Amino acid sequence: MKEKEKKIEEIKKFRKQYNDTHANNYDKEWWSSEDALNEYNGFKKLVHVQPNEVVLDIATGTGTFLIEMAKLGSFCYGIDQSPKMLEQLKQKINQNNLEFNIKDIRVCVADQLPYPDQFFDWVTCIGMFEYYPLEYVKQVFDEIIRVLKPTGKCMVDIPNPYDNKTQNMAWIFKYNLDDFERLIKSYGLKVLARNRAGCMFQYLLLRIK
Numbered sequence: 001m002k003e004k005e006k007k008i009e010e011i012k013k014f015r016k017q018y019n020d021t022h023a024n025n026y027d028k029e030w031w032s033s034e035d036a037l038n039e040y041n042g043f044k045k046l047v048h049v050q051p052n053e054v055v056l057d058i059a060t061g062t063g064t065f066l067i068e069m070a071k072l073g074s075f076c077y078g079i080d081q082s083p084k085m086l087e088q089l090k091q092k093i094n095q096n097n098l099e100f101n102i103k104d105i106r107v108c109v110a111d112q113l114p115y116p117d118q119f120f121d122w123v124t125c126i127g128m129f130e131y132y133p134l135e136y137v138k139q140v141f142d143e144i145i146r147v148l149k150p151t152g153k154c155m156v157d158i159p160n161p162y163d164n165k166t167q168n169m170a171w172i173f174k175y176n177l178d179d180f181e182r183l184i185k186s187y188g189l190k191v192l193a194r195n196r197a198g199c200m201f202q203y204l205l206l207r208i209k
């Protein structure tokens with residue numbers, strides 16, 4: 001296995017163990033972080049899914065954002081590599097009576113989505129890219145583009161490389177913004193909006209080809 005692929009596999013393995021171990025406290029810890037509300041409000045500002053639209057949330061975790069989209073009446077699919085995070089999500093689906101709108105929750109990795117081509121109106125991927133080098137982001141975009149409808153929308157976030165907080169987090173990847181936006185455009189995605197949310201940049205993207 002090439003060095004970069006090996007590194008990506010190691011990160012996946014570490015993140016799976018980390019999230020399985022922290023799943024029980026994940027929501028409590030996330031909501032007590034100073035950026036949580038900024039990120040949540042930014043998401044609400046950018047993502048306006050319509051009733052009956054079909055939505056995939058990659059790395060959905062405990063489903064903070066998937067639940068919001070299901071409440072708007074869309075048909076939701078969520079994947080994550082951590083079974084323990086998905087157990088938390090399943091409890092929330094049950095508590096919110098969202099079984100009709102949440103169609104499928106699956107344990108799998110972001111670079112091998114178990115869905116047909118051009119199936120989704122929306123794909124979101126929040127709070128995952130920062131753990132991986134840009135090579136893995138490309139693998140995930142290959143899959144996003146495969147499953148997204150020709151005029152579908154997509155929302156992703158990456159760390160703001162100029163923010164003091166992200167600069168002090170040695171374990172996250174900070175991409176050059178020009179490189180990231182060049183990558184997005186190479187997939188035929190147009191940037192509809194860029195939102196600064198705490199130490200993250202959130203992107204709303206439209207597939208144009």
Ligand SMILES: C[S@@+](CC[C@H](N)C(=O)[O-])C[C@H]1O[C@@H](n2cnc3c(N)ncnc32)[C@H](O)[C@@H]1O
Pocket residue numbers: 012015016019058059060061062063064065079080081082085108109110111125126127128
């Ligand atoms: C910081 S949490 C974010 C969860 C959720 N998107 C949110 O914003 O609340 C990161 C999630 O990404 C998942 N994850 C990390 N690497 C992944 C991969 N390669 N494929 C699928 N899920 C992954 C983790 O298991 C974890 O649930």
